[in-house]
Amino acid sequence: MKAEAAAPRETAGLRRPPSPGAGDVGRLVLALDLGASRVRAAAVAADGSLLARHQLATPVTEGPEAVLGACVEALRAAREELERSAPALAGGLAAIGVAAPGPLDPWRGVVVDPPNLGPTFREIPLGERIEAALGLPAYVERDTNVAALAEGAFGAARAARDYLYLTVSTGLGGAIVSEGHLVLGPDGTAGELGHLPVELDGPPCGCGGRGHLEAIASGVAVARAARRAVERGESPELERLAAEHGLGGLDARRVAEAETAGDPAATAIMARARHAFAAVCVGLVDVFNPELIVVGGSLARAQGERWLAPARESVARHAFRIPARRARIVPAALGDDVGLVGATVLVRQRAADDRWRGGRPPIHAAISAA
């Protein structure tokens, strides 16, 4: 920390590390990507390059304290590695950017109740705990939002100011970027594009809703539809794969393989997933008039043009003429590191904005529990 930095200020009874000064913004930041299976940390340069990476398994079954401990351990290990390998750079660390599963409250840095971090991971003050342990200000944001910022700064949306990001993997996440900034809403929960309803009486969604895009077009949804086809005896090829890999091993990748092998039931499941995705893209183009829809995630990546082409055709055919002419649907350019790389953009945008140090703006008063 620089000697001339301001004294820590009191915020809601909590002594917080001082904000980075304007000169610090754009320097090296520490990044943390908290996922259900891995906790990853690194130092990220202003150009998005990663140094001093460190990774741990996420101890989900050991409870929230163990998960918080792993986050702190990964960050400390990354910082120590940087101090060893590039001591001149380590002194310039200005802040920490954190990507974590939603829903979360970015104003308070609190992870609310993510579905995949265990039943007791509720209302966890991740930002506060990291700030206290590392002595640097921490900015916490939903992982998909951080990925969208990374694509905007270094990836497929580099030339865009208004774009949407969709990630199609086990789940289906989204983010909205307008004028280069995330659309958050007063509670920070905006952008959950995977939970747009596409079928009123469709299958149940992991969020408790029904017929959402995620319930039809995500990896989990495809696997569930395949299991049902096996149980109903509708698909010899899926039955064969289930016998070989177990019903639990019948994931989206294997369903896609069965489609390639010509299995009609697998083809119907994958076609329905692509159709639902395409229909949502039409709605998104009409509603947001985006320059780009950037599509990431392992399922979309594995499908490639097979996934994107029907969405482009649907937009060209069914969306309003003017936004349809503008919008391009493109694959994400950044891979697995997107949650780490985006931390530098998150810190750059938030460290310069005092609202993020003082908590939720008054016009966005927290909803009372009463």
Ligand SMILES: [Zn+2]
């Ligand atoms: Zn849902």
